[in-house]
Amino acid sequence: MSKNKIIFHIDINAFFASVEQANNPSLKNKPIVVAGKTKRSVVSCPNYVARKFGIKAAMPIFQAKSLCKNLIIVSHKFHLYEEYSEKFINLLSEKVSNRIEYISLDECYMDVTNLVTEKRTPLVIAQKIQNLVKKELGLGTSIGISYNKFLSKMGSDYKKPMGITQIFTKSDLESIIWPQPIGNMYFVGKSSEKYLIENGIKTIGDLANTKDYELLESIFGKNWKHFIENANGVGEDELNYSYGEPKSVSVSKTLLNDTDDFSEIKVNIKEFTKEIAERLSHYDLVGKTLSVYVKDPEFKLHTKNKTLKNYIGNYDQMLVIFLEMYERYFIDMKVRLVGVGISNLISKEPEICSELFDKKQNKRAHKKDLNDIVDEINHKFSRNILKVASKSK
């Protein structure tokens, strides 16, 4: 078991709600949730005042309201969250370290192995980060500290808000991680939780000490070993610094009322297709597998996929196929949600590519050359990201 590294997991507490409060101080100390405004909306993010009433993420809004009469509902401002997220990452890169693996808008890993000295302990660094993010952005953070990613992630979950949890020794593992219910474990969701409990595995400690490997494989599939290793404090400690492009793009919406009216569906699919075309062109991607999916009134999801011979990405091409697929498979169905998406994505010979072709004085690249070029682009891309992340003033 390698314990050479010091990995932080840094998590912004109640991110959407905290940004709203930082942006509008009159919301402080009041019960708020960030959520949609229709009758079918659910809570995206409750603040800590709202959580005291039992309100949780993903709870239907009508239910949240019944728990708290004075609940304030704030609509999403995604651009604002992206802005704060960027500031958060830039602040850390600039003032602490740019050895950061970005996970989502509100969380990241940081490898601080090389920053630690006699005086500058992991705890001192973590406190500095908390103070910095609080002072500069007005946001609270929880930080987990350990020698691998799994344990630091579990650590940041352990004490919220504004917690710091260190897990280094076997006795830390046994006192902090093992007593927790199995459902608290990262990547153990509702379904696995149910099967594990049925088979007598109620805590993470139970999982760490089970010998029933067949059961684990039947629940977790081919990666089952990672789960038992993680429970025993063994896990990945390499951060991933490359920021990949998306592997699929999709847009969906729950309708105000269930419908089988194709003209209404069509209006939605047109909007979604426009959005997808914009996102694809933003990343310079094209794809060849198109998906249309619906949720029926019983909440069951139905998906149809079609893989084309050629890659496409523009609005007109995609729209024709989406509509044709919808008409073929779902036309008379009552649906509560409709969505479309595209996957099997590749880069659309970007300009950067032709620039490299020219450099090689070779307009018709062979397959092998193409692979070299892709490597070069990836390399260039990740370097640029690091540069962007580390400058910003």
Next chain:
DNA sequence: TCTGGGGTCCTAGGACCC
């Protein structure tokens, strides 16, 4: 009055090719 949306990864089964 009635349960979101955007992703990633995995699995099982089938088609097709050699």
Next chain:
DNA sequence: TCTGGGGTCCTAGGACCC
């Protein structure tokens, strides 16, 4: 009378994450 087997791609569904 007899119905392989490996590889690859595709589809549909589902678990899980934030």
